[in-house]
Amino acid sequence: MREVRVRFAPSPTGALHIGGVRTALYNFLLARKYNGKMILRIEDTDQTRYVPGAEEYIQEALKWVGIQIDEGLGVGGPHAPYRQSERKPIYMQCALRLIADGNAYYAFDTEQDLEAMRERLKTAGVASPQYNSITRTQMRNSLTLPEDEVKALLKDGVPYVVRLKVPRKEEVRLNDLIRGWVMVHSSQIDDKVLMKSDGMPTYHLANVVDDYLMKISHVIRGEEWLPSAPLHVLLYKYLGWEADMPQFAHLPLLLKPTGDGKLSKRDADQMGFPIFPLDWLDPNTKEKASGFREAGYLPAALINFLAFLGWNPGTTQEIFSMDELIQAFTIERIGKAGTKFDIHKAQWFNQQYLRAESNELLAKYLLASLAGEGIQCSQEKALKIVSVMKERAVFPKDFWEQGKFLFVAPISFDDSLVSKRWNDDAVKVLTAYQDAVQKLDTFDAVQAKNTLENVTRELGIGTGKILAALRLSITGVGAGPDLMMIMEIIGKEEVSKRIGYALSALKVKVA
RNA sequence: GGUCCCAUCGUCUAGGGGUUAGGACACCAGAUUUUCAUUCUGGUAACACGGGUUCGAUUCCCGUUGGGACUACCA
Numbered sequence: 001m002r003e004v005r006v007r008f009a010p011s012p013t014g015a016l017h018i019g020g021v022r023t024a025l026y027n028f029l030l031a032r033k034y035n036g037k038m039i040l041r042i043e044d045t046d047q048t049r050y051v052p053g054a055e056e057y058i059q060e061a062l063k064w065v066g067i068q069i070d071e072g073l074g075v076g077g078p079h080a081p082y083r084q085s086e087r088k089p090i091y092m093q094c095a096l097r098l099i100a101d102g103n104a105y106y107a108f109d110t111e112q113d114l115e116a117m118r119e120r121l122k123t124a125g126v127a128s129p130q131y132n133s134i135t136r137t138q139m140r141n142s143l144t145l146p147e148d149e150v151k152a153l154l155k156d157g158v159p160y161v162v163r164l165k166v167p168r169k170e171e172v173r174l175n176d177l178i179r180g181w182v183m184v185h186s187s188q189i190d191d192k193v194l195m196k197s198d199g200m201p202t203y204h205l206a207n208v209v210d211d212y213l214m215k216i217s218h219v220i221r222g223e224e225w226l227p228s229a230p231l232h233v234l235l236y237k238y239l240g241w242e243a244d245m246p247q248f249a250h251l252p253l254l255l256k257p258t259g260d261g262k263l264s265k266r267d268a269d270q271m272g273f274p275i276f277p278l279d280w281l282d283p284n285t286k287e288k289a290s291g292f293r294e295a296g297y298l299p300a301a302l303i304n305f306l307a308f309l310g311w312n313p314g315t316t317q318e319i320f321s322m323d324e325l326i327q328a329f330t331i332e333r334i335g336k337a338g339t340k341f342d343i344h345k346a347q348w349f350n351q352q353y354l355r356a357e358s359n360e361l362l363a364k365y366l367l368a369s370l371a372g373e374g375i376q377c378s379q380e381k382a383l384k385i386v387s388v389m390k391e392r393a394v395f396p397k398d399f400w401e402q403g404k405f406l407f408v409a410p411i412s413f414d415d416s417l418v419s420k421r422w423n424d425d426a427v428k429v430l431t432a433y434q435d436a437v438q439k440l441d442t443f444d445a446v447q448a449k450n451t452l453e454n455v456t457r458e459l460g461i462g463t464g465k466i467l468a469a470l471r472l473s474i475t476g477v478g479a480g481p482d483l484m485m486i487m488e489i490i491g492k493e494e495v496s497k498r499i500g501y502a503l504s505a506l507k508v509k510v511a
Numbered sequence: 512g513g514u515c516c517c518a519u520c521g522u523c524u525a526g527g528g529g530u531u532a533g534g535a536c537a538c539c540a541g542a543u544u545u546u547c548a549u550u551c552u553g554g555u556a557a558c559a560c561g562g563g564u565u566c567g568a569u570u571c572c573c574g575u576u577g578g579g580a581c582u583a584c585c586a
Contacts, residue, residue, distance in 0.1 A: 011585080043586065045586080046584095046585055046586065049586080114583095127512045127513050128512070128513050128514085161584055183515095184514070188514050188515085190582085193583080195584085197584055202583090202584070202586085203585075222580090223517090223579080224581070224586090226581080227514070227515055227580065227581040227582075230515090252516090253580070257522080258521095261579080262580080308523065309523075312523080314526095316525085316533085318535060335523095335524080336516075336517060337517050337579090338516095338517070338578080338579055339522095339524095340522060340523080342521095344522080344537055345522075345523065345535085345536050347536095348535085348536060390549095391548070391550085392547090464546075468547090470546095471547085477547090478546070478547060479547040480546095480547070481549095482544090
């Protein structure tokens with residue numbers, strides 16, 4: 001079997017879309033599964049869209065999620081350079097060959113010429129005007145112009161593009177690994193520009209040339225490329241590379257969570273979830289985009305989530321490490337239908353992965369948050385906190401955000417809870433409890449509980465009735481980990497102080 | 512509009528000519544936790560429609576509808 005060589009070939013036009021990360025992942029999984037090579041190539045043939053920092057962003061993002069590059073940008077390799085802008089002469093050579101063989105031609109039409117042509121065709125009733133086997137006979141190109149005029153134009157440096165001479169009647173077929181046979185009639189394909197007037201190739205040419213030169217075995221890319229895939233097949237044929245043509249696999253697209261359409265940055269902004277792997281600040285527009293990393297997603301969880309967007313192992317196993325994914329992955333099990341992006345599932349995966357981590361590691365997350373707040377905390381205490389909060393955390397930052405009251409006494413109290421649960425009985429119990437707690441020599445969760453039970457028994461009030469009020473006085477809110485553990489963690493003095501504060505602050509409410 | 516792709520619970524999906532159409536997320540309910548959460552148990556919920564083919568179609572074929580992509584000297 002042919003050596004598996006796959007490539008991820010993004011354009012450095014901004015932050016890497018999460019769909020791009022999934023594409024990279026599938027490529028990577030295939031490469032690893034068959035001991036092949038994963039190549040990173042930068043498709044920067046559009047100078048006008050180049051965004052500084054995008055290349056670094058792509059590399060950092062891939063590194064963060066654990067997709068290692070074997071060859072290409074930042075790594076080097078036998079087919080360097082891996083930046084298309086640095087491979088310019090290669091493409092021109094190929095274009096020239098196509099022209100010499102009669103499969104491509106020079107076109108000198110200006111933008112106005114093209115616009116006029118489209119207008120003309122539209123008024124004549126043509127639905128989608130194209131530069132093709134019919135219309136090219138009426139345009140200014142090396143097919144219609146006399147040879148010396150073409151030579152003169154070229155010599156004078158008149159701007160031109162190179163277009164592919166698509167045959168008039170030919171069935172173009174390709175066997176997509178995901179979709180099966182796809183057939184398109186050549187009359188539906190237009191004479192695509194191969195070389196732009198600035199001397200740069202377009203995607204189509206550069207892509208085919210580089211994939212061939214870099215000995216790519218499988219082209220795994222988004223479905224948006226499916227309509228132009230037949231064109232690429234034609235290119236392989238005319239370049240004489242048909243035998244080495246890679247296999248194609250066009251991935252289903254990532255769709256909006258609700259409604260219709262492709263997942264876009266706007267969705268992320270509106271629904272409040274990230275759509276990029278890392279935070280990104282566009283240097284030109286100053287626009288900010290938030291990333292999964294900064295939102296608190298663990299790379300392994302993101303990978304697991306992404307892998308299941310359009311692929312499944314056919315078993316009921318859902319949690320997969322990267323190695324397990326590599327083992328289980330096959331192109332055959334990739335689905336065909338577009339996939340709606342559901343952030344809930346991503347959160348669920350994150351929670352699973354977070355819980356599976358050691359308390360030592362989780363304590364580090366908490367300690368990091370605390371350091372940012374300028375709060376001191378012992379390792380021992382952090383471990384204790386993390387172990388009681390573990391079951392409820394989805395993100396590393398939750399330990400701090402949902403456990404603030406472990407470090408800072410509440411100054412205000414949840415109003416609805418106050419009106420529901422703060423009553424005379426509660427005040428009686430809390431007053432007595434505060435007293436009892438202060439008399440204790442040592443204080444832990446068990447003693448906290450026993451003492452509370454003693455107090456309620458003496459007063460003849462059900463513990464359940466006032467527990468919410470006690471929690472309120474200690475934390476200010478109605479939700480959190482086991483209350484007795486909370487009290488143990490903050491200690492006897494603090495418990496007494498907080499009950500005292502609540503008692504005085506909430507006095508008015510009862511009266 | 513044209514070309515191409517797609518279609519199983521709200522979402523991700525398994526399945527496949529005869530199944531109680533399975534799982535996961537989400538949601539709801541009950542149990543446990545003297546609270547919330549966790550955990551456990553249970554529940555609501557799907558083969559888009561119409562024709563064929565067939566003894567029998569959700570499954571195969573065709574059409575309709577719906578959705579998506581592409582339709583640039585962008586990738």
